[in-house]
Amino acid sequence: MREGRVIRAIGGFFDVFDDGHIRRCRARGVFKVKGTTVLVGDFVRYEPVGAQEGIIREVLPRRTELVRPPIANVDHVVVACSFVTPDLSFYMLDKTLLQVSVAGVEPTIVFTKADLVEQAESDAAVDTYRRVGYEAVAVSVRQGEGLDRLRWRLKGHVTVLAGPSGAGKSTLANALAPGISFKTGEVSEKIGRGRQTTRHVELVRLDDATWLADAPGFSQLHVYVASREVKFHFREFLPWAQRCTYRDCLHLDEDGCSVKSAVEEGRIPASRYMSYKQLYEEAREQELNAY
Ligand SMILES: Nc1nc2c(ncn2[C@@H]2O[C@H](COP(=O)(O)OP(=O)(O)OP(=O)(O)O)[C@@H](O)[C@H]2O)c(=O)[nH]1
Ligand SMILES: [Mg+2]
Ligand SMILES: [Zn+2]
Structure with missing residues (x-):
């Protein structure tokens, strides 16, 4: 039996990264019976089958678990929210921060598309959250603003991008992970809302200790907390x-x-x-x- 990290889950298959190799695995039906699921980010025990495939037999205990996006074992969440399209909602941001805090994970707040607003508006949002005690940064992928600071924050962490659909998560992931190309999409200007370009959670390795996951955006969020x-x-x-x-x-x-x-x-x-x-x-x- 070998151990690896699930980096992708598509149509009942799980891609497991182990020592530089990726194997396409199935999870044995026993998981469903016990109510266990396999999440991207999980460390699993699996049996290799041939050179490319395998069967997952066991999910190792999770250190953290997020519901939206569904991912295990991250120790850092980039909470992405755009200034426009979709418009900035402090309520959605605070709700996402609540979820992340309940899960016991540290966030960095990233205000995206800073090129589309006045400097003063961007500064005010960043200041509000820094005053509160969060790490916050305004970025523009279009102008390359804020990316170095963010890269430095990712170092040594397993990070997932969370936030509304259309916030620019995949665009950001592409800028942060050279050689990777996540699909990005136009936001419908009419409704000012994304239409979910990203469909799956996917974890990519930036270096031995640094991983970054792109994930589908959400429009609704339930936080389970007393x-x-x-x-x-x-x-x-x-x-x-x-x-x-x-x-x-x-x-x-x-x-x-x-x-x-x-x-x-x-x-x-x-x-x-x-x-x-x-x-x-x-x-x-x-x-x-x-x-
Ligand atoms: N002006 C500007 N537009 C941006 C920037 N970053 C992203 N966008 C645009 O925002 C739109 C949505 O970007 P995506 O990266 O697909 O958004 P997403 O958060 O991954 O969306 P989902 O996958 O649906 O959750 C695209 O049209 C991008 O070109 C930016 O820094 N400036
Ligand atoms: Mg996306
Ligand atoms: Zn009081």
């Missing part, structure tokens, strides 16, 4: 939350809430607080619907 825990994923709340009157303050309507004061004083970005309230409500609704 409503009481949403606040812990808004990292900029934490220093203020210690000063709230109530220990279990949810920063909603409570008296003596330091987080709300910080929002009013402009120390926490208002857009982040609005996202928090909405994501809290959504988590609350999920809980209520579960009973």
